[in-house]
Amino acid sequence: METNSHFVTLENVTKRFGDLEVLHGINLTVDLHQVVCLIGASGSGKSTLLRCINLLEQVDDGTIVVDGQAITGTKVDVNALRQRIGIVFQAFNLFPHMNVLENVTLAPIRARGMSKTQARLRARELLALIGLEDKEDEYPDRLSGGQQQRVAIARALAMNPNLMLLDEITSALDPQLVGEVLALVRTLAHEGMTMIIATHEMSFAREVADKVCFLDAGVILEEGPCDQIFSAPREERTREFLQRVIEAGRL
Amino acid sequence: MGKFFHAFFSPLDFLRAVPQVWDGFQTNIKLMVIAEALVLVFALLVAIVRGLPGRASFPLRALAIVYTDVFRGTPLILVLFIVLLGVPALDMTGIFDRSLFFYGIVSLTLVYTAYVTEVYRAGIESVHPSQRMAARSLGLSYTQALRFVILPQAFRRVIPPLLNDFIGLQKDTALITVLGLTEAAAQAGFYSTDYFNYAGFTVAAVFFIILTIPLARFTDHLIKERESRERAQAV
Numbered sequence: 001m002e003t004n005s006h007f008v009t010l011e012n013v014t015k016r017f018g019d020l021e022v023l024h025g026i027n028l029t030v031d032l033h034q035v036v037c038l039i040g041a042s043g044s045g046k047s048t049l050l051r052c053i054n055l056l057e058q059v060d061d062g063t064i065v066v067d068g069q070a071i072t073g074t075k076v077d078v079n080a081l082r083q084r085i086g087i088v089f090q091a092f093n094l095f096p097h098m099n100v101l102e103n104v105t106l107a108p109i110r111a112r113g114m115s116k117t118q119a120r121l122r123a124r125e126l127l128a129l130i131g132l133e134d135k136e137d138e139y140p141d142r143l144s145g146g147q148q149q150r151v152a153i154a155r156a157l158a159m160n161p162n163l164m165l166l167d168e169i170t171s172a173l174d175p176q177l178v179g180e181v182l183a184l185v186r187t188l189a190h191e192g193m194t195m196i197i198a199t200h201e202m203s204f205a206r207e208v209a210d211k212v213c214f215l216d217a218g219v220i221l222e223e224g225p226c227d228q229i230f231s232a233p234r235e236e237r238t239r240e241f242l243q244r245v246i247e248a249g250r251l
Numbered sequence: 252m253g254k255f256f257h258a259f260f261s262p263l264d265f266l267r268a269v270p271q272v273w274d275g276f277q278t279n280i281k282l283m284v285i286a287e288a289l290v291l292v293f294a295l296l297v298a299i300v301r302g303l304p305g306r307a308s309f310p311l312r313a314l315a316i317v318y319t320d321v322f323r324g325t326p327l328i329l330v331l332f333i334v335l336l337g338v339p340a341l342d343m344t345g346i347f348d349r350s351l352f353f354y355g356i357v358s359l360t361l362v363y364t365a366y367v368t369e370v371y372r373a374g375i376e377s378v379h380p381s382q383r384m385a386a387r388s389l390g391l392s393y394t395q396a397l398r399f400v401i402l403p404q405a406f407r408r409v410i411p412p413l414l415n416d417f418i419g420l421q422k423d424t425a426l427i428t429v430l431g432l433t434e435a436a437a438q439a440g441f442y443s444t445d446y447f448n449y450a451g452f453t454v455a456a457v458f459f460i461i462l463t464i465p466l467a468r469f470t471d472h473l474i475k476e477r478e479s480r481e482r483a484q485a486v
Contacts, residue, residue, distance in 0.1 A: 083390035
């Protein structure tokens with residue numbers, strides 16, 4: 001099958017919360033170094049889809065293959081898997097009792113068994129990348145939202161993941177702080193990081209995405225290259241959604 | 252008024268009672284320190300067991316619930332009677348030594364572990380689930396997430412209620428006197444029968460108060476220090 005050539009393959013992925021079916025048979029492929037943006041209204045299943053790929057949610061049906069390995073099944077080492085797949089959340093979810101450096105080094109030291117010195121060295125590299133090398137002793141509550149989200153990205157990158165999942169990472173930020181976070185994501189994209197990004201920032205999606213998927217009520221209604229989705233959407237629902245976005249001034 | 256003052260606050264009796272009551276109070280201190288250390292550890296274990304996920308750990312969870320229900324609901328004095336009088340009557344030599352002190356520790360630990368378990372549990376549950384999710388998403392195991400992310404945050408939040416329970420425990424060490432252990436309240440009682448004066452009880456009360464106030468202020472200090480370190484400056 002040709003599925004082997006893709007870095008991430010989702011086949012017929014279905015997820016229910018009780019009686020509510022949130023994802024109905026999602027099929028999606030992502031190639032290495034590709035950036036895929038998931039767009040769609042709130043509640044369309046974008047976040048759930050990302051959480052399924054990280055196994056934070058268990059899928060009820062279907063298969064997910066990452067880097068040639070099926071991750072849906074009972075014999076999967078979830079901890080090892082998650083070390084290779086980074087996820088960044090809308091609400092940052094930094095650890096408030098740890099300073100920036102501790103936030104970034106916790107998982108490399110504890111989950112991967114890296115030495116403290118090595119983990120710190122790597123963390124400082126990452127803090128330089130995100131432009132917060134002077135904040136390593138600060139606690140999250142003393143940072144701005146944009147700074148916190150950049151630290152959260154650094155924390156995920158510290159595990160050297162080969163896939164990053166970004167779950168509406170700018171939705172909780174003040175408009176003037178969105179830019180600094182998106183600039184960082186842009187850098188990652190240019191460096192070839194494979195990413196699946198759920199976002200409401202359409203102009204950003206248009207700029208970085210190799211492929212855009214429009215989710216509606218738990219299915220990928222339409223997918224294609226940016227130009228096609230944004231300029232010539234085939235589906236009526238996609239057109240409606242984009243129209244609303246344009247009216248809200250986000251495109 | 253003078254009579255009242257003399258009975259409880261006569262300076263002569265007050266001073267004279269101090270060494271005797273202090274003699275007994277040392278037993279209270281030992282009881283509380285040992286029991287508190289045990290409670291801190293056992294209550295944490297029971298709280299963790301109560302929070303275990305999955306159907307497989309249901310029997311353990313149920314056991315933890317039954318334990319807390321029983322010992323939180325039983326008056327300490329009844330537990331003391333059961334442990335101090337009932338258990339030795341079983342005559343299991345070699346398993347239990349028979350010092351009143353030992354049984355006192357056992358009773359205090361049994362009862363206060365049940366209270367403190369609930370305090371810990373409330374603290375653990377007050378940490379937002381997204382914290383556990385963030386920790387797990389980085390590849391930390393359930394235990395690592397608990398140890399490095401959930402518990403440190405829970406601990407900080409439970410310090411004030413924990414201290415409250417410990418003050419309760421410290422005071423309840425005096426209850427063990429009813430079973431014949433010579434501690435501060437007992438010594439104060441001896442003093443009152445020897446000298447027909449009750450200043451000994453006042454002395455004992457002062458000892459208990461002196462012990463709790465610095466602890467309360469120390470806790471306040473800890474909380475404040477953490478606030479200033481981790482929280483944003485006041486707006």
